[in-house]
Amino acid sequence: MALLGIDLGTTYSVVATPQKLEGKYFQNVRGVTVIKDSSNQRLTPSVVALSPQGELVVGRRAKSLAGRSPAPILFVKRHMGEDTELELGDRRLLPEMVSAEILRFLKEMVEKQLGEEVEEVVVSVPAYFDTGQKQKTREAAELAGLTVGEIVQEPVAAALSYCAEDERDPLTLMTYDLGGGTFDVSLLRRKEGTFEILEFDGDPRLGGCDFDKRLARWIVDRLSAGYALDLDPQSPEWSQVLLWAETAKLKLTDHELFEIRELNTGIVDARGEPVSVDGLEISRETFENLISEDVERTIQLCRRALEKAELRPEDLDEIVMVGGSSRIPLVSRRLEEEFGRRPRLADPDLAVAVGAAIVARSLGRRVGPLKLDPIPESTGLAALQLTGKVEPSPRRPAVAGCRLTLVPADGSSTQSRTVGDDGGFLFQVPLVVGADHELSLRVETHDGTELFTHRFTVRRHAVDAVPEQGVPDVLPPTNVLAKPISIMTVTGLKAVAEAKTALPYEAQVPARTTDQTGEVHVPIYEADREIGEIVVEAVPRDLPVGSRVEIWLTLRSDFFIDGRATIPAAGIESRTSIRIPPIRVKSLGELQEEFLVLDRRSSEALAQADRGQAFKIAPPLKAALKRARQLLYEERDPEPAKAQELLAEIEGHLRQLSTWRPDPPVEQFEATRRELAEELLPQLGTGNRGKVEHEARFKAIVEMAEEALEAKNEAGWGDANRRLDDLRERILSTLEERHRRASGDGGAKQPPEPRALKLKLGMHLTRLREESRRKGLFDELAGAFDLCAKNLQEIDASSANAMVPLAEYYENHHQPLEAKVSGSRTSRSKKLGWVQALVK
């Protein structure tokens, strides 16, 4: 039974095992063994095709079918996590199904070379693969009949491979991984034998295949001078041109000039003329010009990763280049120019598979009926922890009741365990410094029949002794989030788990209700993309706004998300398990339409944003707009998924730029605050206990509003304004009551005092504003409301003839607005009958 590390690449895949093997099909690299295919090649093309006999073929044979119909499926990794169906003749295959075919081919190839079954695998993915893409990769492996022990990030695997030979500690490393279809940059640090991922970044849609496409288009353009060529990117002819481009790219790595000579291409142009390529010269300079923009983007992503990690280029001890495309001389030249250090090319094709095999060492191994977790030959710890499980077998499907006995060779302190349904067990054995501890683990069935005995020796070394040269003691957690997970609240996204968080991860988020709609929705986002939602239904409609909601999220190591939300005041709970949906790739037309809207919004937002924000956001926003425009309008075979990601990036920049507009406006809040402070509260008189309470409440509300305004907390701002209005109404009622009492029973018939009238009109205006919002009329009447508020505010209620402007205001502004909102004079306006009477 073999453990494997698999680099499932966009253009090529590689397999390695932690075992040390000798033979024709094996190559030892940094302590592990790379397994070659039957053609004695280490790299297997990640290509799936349909043979003339109609069967699926993978690898070198599939690649040789390029140019024939149907066109083979290339670069499937670029579609991982999408809902796109890939066509292969009359078959429609989802990306994970195509990847499963590649993995199945690799599994069979390895089992043939090793002569044993594959037990468990570690599969590599780009660092910037999102959770859904990782989930699909795991699914593909399972479809291929593989058990996935770990998913490891490609640059992490590459760094582990590099560090197997570089023993420096501490060591800060930048891994530049420019593969066939993806680009990743990763910053790692080794310190005291442990690894930490400091930062990573990347573009899952930038790699060598983009260079091939650019070169292929250049070739077609040159050929178009003599032929009527308009190749469909899905056609077999196009895949043949791509192969020429790939060959040229590889040759131009070592040579300044390359010439394509294909006299019998088998391609026929639109006029029916056979296409012949007779000495088409490509210089390295031409090629570098074609790809320079893409290479610059990788440099920009490296800079961004360094910034995020708060590192300077001089803090790096090494820049390690992996991935076949990093062989292109322009790449190393630009890296050296940018970061002042000559990068090191380290087994660019094999490093990821080698690193994955190093991680596979930490997986449990099958020993007889046992799955035993790795037992170190030497340890610095005071006790050995021995863990594993008894595996079921066809003869013994139930393992519950099996008994394990751990016996030291000297016969002292024997320990026994009886396992449960899952077969798991754990022993702890104290170790003496400098001593070799010989141990045997005996397995018996529940009736005492001995099944198996495993003998092993462990030595405890002194703490400061180095146990094993060249291999890091402790690997970093490999299941880490590439993008942050957040929940959407009324104030925007609230992060639950940051990028780089190792899984599984549990988080609790306290929240509050913001409305009384009878439901609470908690949308969950991965970066800018909504991936699911927790919904709490049947929430009592009378539950006060601001009631506590507790949200729990568990991000599982298999990339599912368990969500739970409870509302303690209502005794309601809702649970959900979120499986991240595939990305729906929009059509080119939809994307172009979206782009135009985003382009317009970007110009507006940049014009309105404050200078600091615009200075920060404008460069990446403009760069993303430029790339999207090129992709959507200039490319012959635009990749819609790539364009869609760019549009999501633009959307993210715009979200950062968008300015929050407080509702109700700050002017309205200020008017109410001033009225309370300068007019209403002083009227309550001194020494009044009620006044003291009202003043304290007023102060607290103002503080709350100021905090909400500063934090751009929409819910808090609305709440503070509501409280302030309530307070004003309460004080006004008190004042009216006092006025009524002071003037006897006839007080109600007296005309109101101008200052009280002004306040009453202001309050009524607020109510009208709320009513207009409920009726969906606010947007239309916003200008009229602002005008009313302004006019009312300008009236000096303390002047002798204040009633006149108040009456004019009411007739010319207030009443017409009220009529628009209510449709007719409502009962509310009847309450203000005294104003009407006054006007008449």
Place this chain on the structure above:
Amino acid sequence: MTNIWKRGSIARNPYHETAFKALGLTPEVTSRAEIASRVEERLRAVRRVPGFYTLGERDLTEADVLEARRILFDPTRRILEELLEHRSEAPELEELERIRKRLEMPPPAPASPPSRAFLRRAVRKLARECLDELPVVEVPPYPVDPRPIPPFGWLEVEDPSRE
């Protein structure tokens, strides 16, 4: 910065659920390699035998172990976590043991039976020495039992008016 003493759920005792408790380490352990090795061990234990380790009142989970790793590898969070832990008291216990043994040593036999005043002076002297030799203890941030601890609790308090 997080206020670690902020009142949280009454169902959870933060002192019982620290990163140190999750990994079974004391605050004296600072070696990254030792912490990382313990993390690996605990992860395996939790995967193979769920419920073997507990944290507070519940089973330790993989998420707890990984969170403990994050905390202990982050200098700021580690310091805050140390505030929820008591330093190992082993050296102080050794000191008390030494004093206890000294108290148990029989005083040199006097030629004649000692007077009560002599005994009182001897005990006072010894008590003062004990006090001097006790390690300096900082005031703990929690209520303590104000009653005297042995051996003072064993002494009868004499009434001076009797003499």
